[in-house]
Amino acid sequence: MNALMRLFDGALPQLVMFDLDGTLVDSVPDLAAAVDHMLALRGRPPAGVERVRDWVGNGALVLVRRALAGSLAHDGVGEAEARAALDDFFEAYSGDHSATAVYPGVMPFLAWLRERGVALAVITNKPGQFVAPILEEKGLGDFDWIIGGDTLPVKKPDPAGLLHVMRAAGAAPDRSLFIGDSRNDVLAARAAGVTVVAVDYGYNHGRPVAAEGPDLLVDSLAALI
Numbered sequence: 689m690n691a692l693m694r695l696f697d698g699a700l701p702q703l704v705m706f707d708l709d710g711t712l713v714d715s716v717p718d719l720a721a722a723v724d725h726m727l728a729l730r731g732r733p734p735a736g737v738e739r740v741r742d743w744v745g746n747g748a749l750v751l752v753r754r755a756l757a758g759s760l761a762h763d764g765v766g767e768a769e770a771r772a773a774l775d776d777f778f779e780a781y782s783g784d785h786s787a788t789a790v791y792p793g794v795m796p797f798l799a800w801l802r803e804r805g806v807a808l809a810v811i812t813n814k815p816g817q818f819v820a821p822i823l824e825e826k827g828l829g830d831f832d833w834i835i836g837g838d839t840l841p842v843k844k845p846d847p848a849g850l851l852h853v854m855r856a857a858g859a860a861p862d863r864s865l866f867i868g869d870s871r872n873d874v875l876a877a878r879a880a881g882v883t884v885v886a887v888d889y890g891y892n893h894g895r896p897v898a899a900e901g902p903d904l905l906v907d908s909l910a911a912l913i
């Protein structure tokens with residue numbers, strides 16, 4: 689029996705829901721390029737990949753606010769300034785996802801689940817307009833549900849996206865799995881009452897995701913099968 693089925697008493701889950709950034713794809717190089725473009729338009733120095741990595745995970749507006757503040761804390765950034773910066777960020781980010789890479793282990797894991805008829809969803813805080821194009825460009829295949837950061841009125845750590853998909857799939861919490869890379873993913877899964885696996889290679893604001901208490905931590909999705 690593999691690690692995935694061990695989480696479900698030897699059975700297959702009915703529904704597997706995935707985070708996107710830091711879990712399925714390493715998107716930070718393109719996100720950082722768009723952030724740095726937005727900063728350059730304001731005569732500001734680049735933030736760079738390492739800092740942007742720690743700022744991803746709460747959606748694009750918070751990412752841009754953190755970049756303007758130069759820190760995780762962004763209370764001092766004004767609303768109008770942030771909205772204008774978000775427009776510039778969106779324009780830069782829409783054009784190019786060429787540096788975004790699928791993590792090793794993702795393709796075989798998705799293929800394995802699809803062969804067995806497991807329902808699949810992506811639930812990300814990334815704005816919805818970018819999600820389907822990136823899934824398609826990177827050859828990640830069809831997902832039964834895609835929830836972006838602006839699809840519903842709330843985003844992760846709120847469990848609404850997970851609950852919405854579970855209802856649509858007719859999947860009970862004890863037959864559903866969420867896989868993510870950050871605190872928001874673990875919190876959303878816990879609030880939805882579903883098992884949560886964390887990947888240790890993603891983004892968690894500079895902290896090890898193991899500290900967030902997932903049910904299982906893996907270094908590749910291939911380790912689950």
Ligand SMILES: O=C(O)COP(=O)(O)O
Pocket residue numbers: 707708709710744745746747748751811812813814815844
């Ligand atoms: O855009 C973000 O904040 C990242 O989103 P995700 O990790 O929920 O995919």
Ligand SMILES: [Mg+2]
Pocket residue numbers: 707708709710711745868869870890891
């Ligand atoms: Mg993530």
